[in-house]
Amino acid sequence: MMRAELWKTLRSPLLWVVFAIAALGPLEMSSYYLHVATLALIYVALCSAWNIVGGIGGQISLGHSLFVGAGSLLASALLLKLGINMWVGMLIAAVLSGALGAVIAWIDFRFRLGHLSFALITLAFAEMAEIVAIGWDFVGGASGLLLPRDTGDFFAFQFGGGRGSYWAALTVAAICVLANLAILNAPLGYWLRCIRDNEDAARAIGVGVLRTKMLAMVISAMLTSIVGTVYARYLAFVDPYQLVSPLITIEIVLFATVGGLGSAFGPALGAVVLLPLGEILRGKLGGVLPGLHAFVYGLIVIATIMLSPRGLLPLFSSWLGGKAAPESKAPA
Amino acid sequence: MDELLQALVEGILIGSTYGLIALGMGLVYGVSGIVNFAHGDFILLGMYMCLGLYSALTLDPYVSLIITLPAMTVVGALVYRFVIRPIASHHLLMVVQLTLGLTLVIQSGLLMVFGGQGQRTPSFVEAKLFVVGDIVMRGPHVIACTISFALAGVLFVILRSTDVGRSIRAVHQNARAAALMGIDVGRVQTIAFAIGIGILAIAAALLAPGASIQPSDGLRYTVITLLVIVLGGMTNFVGIMLGGLIIGCSEALGTVYLSETLGGLLPYAIFVSIMLFRPRGLTWGTS
Amino acid sequence: MGYGSVPVLRGVSLHIAKGEIVGLLGANNAGKTTLINALSGMVVPMSGRISLAGADVTRLPAKARVRLGIIQVPEGRLVFPEMSVRENLLLGGINPTARPRRASELERVLDLFPRLRERFSQRASTLSGGEQQMLAIGRALMAGAKLLMLDEPSLGLSPRLVQHIFEIIERLNAAGLTILLVEQNLLLTLRYAARCYVLERGQIVVEGTADAVRSDPRTRSAYLGL
Numbered sequence: 134m135m136r137a138e139l140w141k142t143l144r145s146p147l148l149w150v151v152f153a154i155a156a157l158g159p160l161e162m163s164s165y166y167l168h169v170a171t172l173a174l175i176y177v178a179l180c181s182a183w184n185i186v187g188g189i190g191g192q193i194s195l196g197h198s199l200f201v202g203a204g205s206l207l208a209s210a211l212l213l214k215l216g217i218n219m220w221v222g223m224l225i226a227a228v229l230s231g232a233l234g235a236v237i238a239w240i241d242f243r244f245r246l247g248h249l250s251f252a253l254i255t256l257a258f259a260e261m262a263e264i265v266a267i268g269w270d271f272v273g274g275a276s277g278l279l280l281p282r283d284t285g286d287f288f289a290f291q292f293g294g295g296r297g298s299y300w301a302a303l304t305v306a307a308i309c310v311l312a313n314l315a316i317l318n319a320p321l322g323y324w325l326r327c328i329r330d331n332e333d334a335a336r337a338i339g340v341g342v343l344r345t346k347m348l349a350m351v352i353s354a355m356l357t358s359i360v361g362t363v364y365a366r367y368l369a370f371v372d373p374y375q376l377v378s379p380l381i382t383i384e385i386v387l388f389a390t391v392g393g394l395g396s397a398f399g400p401a402l403g404a405v406v407l408l409p410l411g412e413i414l415r416g417k418l419g420g421v422l423p424g425l426h427a428f429v430y431g432l433i434v435i436a437t438i439m440l441s442p443r444g445l446l447p448l449f450s451s452w453l454g455g456k457a458a459p460e461s462k463a464p465a
Numbered sequence: 466m467d468e469l470l471q472a473l474v475e476g477i478l479i480g481s482t483y484g485l486i487a488l489g490m491g492l493v494y495g496v497s498g499i500v501n502f503a504h505g506d507f508i509l510l511g512m513y514m515c516l517g518l519y520s521a522l523t524l525d526p527y528v529s530l531i532i533t534l535p536a537m538t539v540v541g542a543l544v545y546r547f548v549i550r551p552i553a554s555h556h557l558l559m560v561v562q563l564t565l566g567l568t569l570v571i572q573s574g575l576l577m578v579f580g581g582q583g584q585r586t587p588s589f590v591e592a593k594l595f596v597v598g599d600i601v602m603r604g605p606h607v608i609a610c611t612i613s614f615a616l617a618g619v620l621f622v623i624l625r626s627t628d629v630g631r632s633i634r635a636v637h638q639n640a641r642a643a644a645l646m647g648i649d650v651g652r653v654q655t656i657a658f659a660i661g662i663g664i665l666a667i668a669a670a671l672l673a674p675g676a677s678i679q680p681s682d683g684l685r686y687t688v689i690t691l692l693v694i695v696l697g698g699m700t701n702f703v704g705i706m707l708g709g710l711i712i713g714c715s716e717a718l719g720t721v722y723l724s725e726t727l728g729g730l731l732p733y734a735i736f737v738s739i740m741l742f743r744p745r746g747l748t749w750g751t752s
Numbered sequence: 753m754g755y756g757s758v759p760v761l762r763g764v765s766l767h768i769a770k771g772e773i774v775g776l777l778g779a780n781n782a783g784k785t786t787l788i789n790a791l792s793g794m795v796v797p798m799s800g801r802i803s804l805a806g807a808d809v810t811r812l813p814a815k816a817r818v819r820l821g822i823i824q825v826p827e828g829r830l831v832f833p834e835m836s837v838r839e840n841l842l843l844g845g846i847n848p849t850a851r852p853r854r855a856s857e858l859e860r861v862l863d864l865f866p867r868l869r870e871r872f873s874q875r876a877s878t879l880s881g882g883e884q885q886m887l888a889i890g891r892a893l894m895a896g897a898k899l900l901m902l903d904e905p906s907l908g909l910s911p912r913l914v915q916h917i918f919e920i921i922e923r924l925n926a927a928g929l930t931i932l933l934v935e936q937n938l939l940l941t942l943r944y945a946a947r948c949y950v951l952e953r954g955q956i957v958v959e960g961t962a963d964a965v966r967s968d969p970r971t972r973s974a975y976l977g978l
Contacts, residue, residue, distance in 0.1 A: 193558060240741070244740075244741045244742075244744055245744050246740070246744050247744060247745075249500075249695055249699070250695055250740050250744055253691055253692065253695050253736070253740070254736075254737055254740055254741075256688070256691075257692075257733040257734075257736055257737050258737075260688075260729075260730075260733055261730055261733055261734070264727075264729055264730055383565065386558070386562070387562050387565060390556075390558045390559055390561075390562045391559075391562055394556065394558065394559075422577050423576055423577065423580070423581060424572075424573035424574070424575075424576030424577040424581075424680070425573070425577055426573075427569050427572070427573035427576075428569065428570055428573035428574055428577060430569055431566045431567070431568070431569025431570035431573060432566070432570060434562065434563075434565070434566035434569065435548065435563060435566035435567065435570070438552060438559060438562060438563045438566065439548070439551060439552060439563070442551075442552050442555045442559055443555065443556075443559075444559070628842075628846055631835075631839060631842065631843050631846070632843075632846065634832070634834070634835065635832050635835070635843050638832045638833055638834055638835065639830050639831075639832055639833075641794075641826070641830060642826065642830035642831070642832060643832075643843075644794065644814055644815075645792060645794075645814075645818070645823070645824050645826060645830070646818065646843055646844060646846060646847065646891070646895055647814070647815045647818030647819060647846065647847035647895065648815065648843075648846065648847075649815050
């Protein structure tokens with residue numbers, strides 16, 4: 134039954150139109166807008182990956198910068214310091230992130246953390262990771278790492294900058310959104326939502342809480358790490374203050390929530406709307422007066438939430454008269 | 466040994482104010498169930514108001530409270546009533562994002578008006594020192610500690626023995642029953658939020674003298690407050706004050722005994738250790 | 753009228769005369785609590801009117817209705833668990849109409865419920881079910897109830913306690929308090945209430961004097977779903 138839902142969504146013409154536009158768009162874009170679009174896609178991927186635990190699972194993890202950091206810093210360090218191919222580095226970082234994610238999920242289960250405790254403990258881990266990364270020379274310390282110039286050598290994990298990087302970002306974004314769709318329409322998604330809405334009841338009906346949470350976290354962590362590697366390659370300069378900081382987590386959670394938690398397309402929508410908004414505001418107003426662009430951005434975020442408190446996706450769906458996203462409930 | 470004692474004393478002095486600040490957040494959380502991510506930024510707002518009032522009227526931070534306290538309390542009430550309350554019934558995370566928007570607005574607003582470099586507000590007690598045995602305590606810190614404990618006590622009495630305080634506790638314990646008694650739950654929530662922001666105005670005046678501030682400091686205070694409030698069991702008075710002292714001391718001990726980087730780690734490490742073994746925080750009994 | 757877009761009550765018409773005890777009966781989920789919530793102002797009706805002594809109170813918010821003396825004793829008592837008996841009662845008298853007489857009302861309530869005087873400083877969560885029910889009623893009296901609406905007061909109480917509570921309810925009514933009794937307990941209600949309504953799936957299927965309702969076959973079927 135659920136499989137049918139998945140195929141129905143995949144066959145939706147709107148989805149293919151959007152994808153086509155996204156895929157062919159760069160043929161017409163200037164390099165500035167291409168850059169913004171690439172960043173937006175990276176965040177689509179990050180937010181969608183986070184959504185697996187945060188939205189569908191209802192577990193507010195504030196530690197995902199850990200996985201971004203692993204994917205970006207570690208893979209880059211492995212390449213620069215040990216000469217390991219970045220594809221391999223990406224996999225190593227992903228496995229490590231998955232393991233970390235499993236540990237975090239286990240801690241949550243073993244110590245019966247409430248939602249706020251879980252959020253803060255993951256935040257604590259993330260802050261600690263930032264401090265460690267900045268002090269550890271192997272991953273570049275405070276000065277970061279500089280990746281070799283992107284010459285488009287695919288086997289060296291290079292995409293050629295410009296359009297090539299855009300399509301790489303589009304690929305990971307698509308993978309992450311597809312992962313959401315797949316999970317939502319599979320037993321895993323069902324169990325996650327049961328746990329989200331009432332963990333005790335879920336346990337009572339036999340849902341394997343630890344196994345489910347762990348699986349979700351591992352998938353989310355690995356995907357996030359992979360995106361982190363692509364992100365690092367795109368930026369070429371791997372700055373721990375940017376990539377391992379709680380700031381990136383704040384952005385991810387902001388976009389995912391405002392877009393519409395728990396649905397497959399909500400976080401993507403949030404990223405597509407809010408990231409370019411931020412970048413363009415910074416571009417246009419950044420030089421005028423320090424702080425002005427963030428001020429305006431904050432006002433827009435407030436206004437958006439007040440106008441559409443259930444997220445942007447429900448707003449969108451009603452315009453298109455279509456499929457409502459699965460409602461997410463507030464944690465207890 | 467002296468070093469240890471000195472660090473502990475400093476930790477207690479600053480921790481008492483952390484506790485007070487967290488009580489404000491606990492009050493709001495207990496009554497409306499929301500976590501105000503802009504909590505720390507309101508403190509910065511208060512501190513910058515002290516700075517501004519000093520520049521304009523040479524008012525000592527403690528004196529400028531006459532203006533900042535009512536001003537911020539009113540601002541708090543308005544912000545809650547017109548921005549937060551309409552959204553309060555939705556997903557907690559969405560409310561958090563709303564307050565995140567507030568963070569951006571306040572932080573950038575301060576940046577635009579005051580600029581980004583560190584500035585300090587002087588005060589007549591800035592240089593005063595209290596010496597007890599081998600322990601040296603800075604004037605502003607001693608005043609902050611005294612007033613924090615005193616204010617916490619006042620808050621406790623208000624909650625216990627006044628009708629307003631009882632209404633607040635009633636809404637916290639059972640909002641529906643409170644409504645059935647004719648209590649205006651929305652108004653109580655607005656009052657609680659306003660009190661919370663008022664507390665922050667006072668805390669700002671306590672923290673401002675001699676301290677160098679930047680608009681981006683708000684996040685740090687918010688995170689500290691979150692750590693303290695979760696340690697304290699969210700709404701437990703004693704637990705929260707205790708949590709404040711623990712975080713204050715971890716900070717102080719960290720900077721003295723460990724390197725710069727590891728020192729910053731200590732409060733988090735201690736937080737994680739305590740939470741793992743007492744997931745409900747430092748509560749005993751209830752409420 | 754209902755919650756969200758699902759109507760719960762349909763075409764319900766209720767009349768309570770001053771000084772009466774009126775019973776509202778029905779099985780679980782018949783809509784009794786919805787009706788009482790509407791009277792309290794906790795739920796807004798999609799259509800219809802509510803009037804008290806001739807004045808239209810339909811648009812009046814909940815807190816204003818409390819001031820007029822429309823007080824609900826909710827299902828499950830809902831006492832404030834961490835507060836003492838004293839504080840619960842004081843909170844009962846917090847609304848502006850009741851506040852001036854709070855001290856004297858407190859004495860009156862404690863006279864009515866000596867058990868509460870015994871437990872005066874104890875936390876409400878430590879009271880037994882029967883004592884909590886007394887506390888909830890006492891709290892409602894402190895609020896200056898003119899129309900006292902009780903939602904399932906017998907729930908979870910032993911027969912002897914239920915008897916005691918209902919005797920008190922009768923005494924209050926004899927002293928002039930108008931009472932709306934919402935109960936699943938058919939026989940008990942029929943004994944104390946002068947008139948009754950029976951709700952089934954959101955509609956009134958039987959109404960009349962207690963005797964009439966008792967002997968009406970539709971009453972039984974409403975409960976057994978036949």
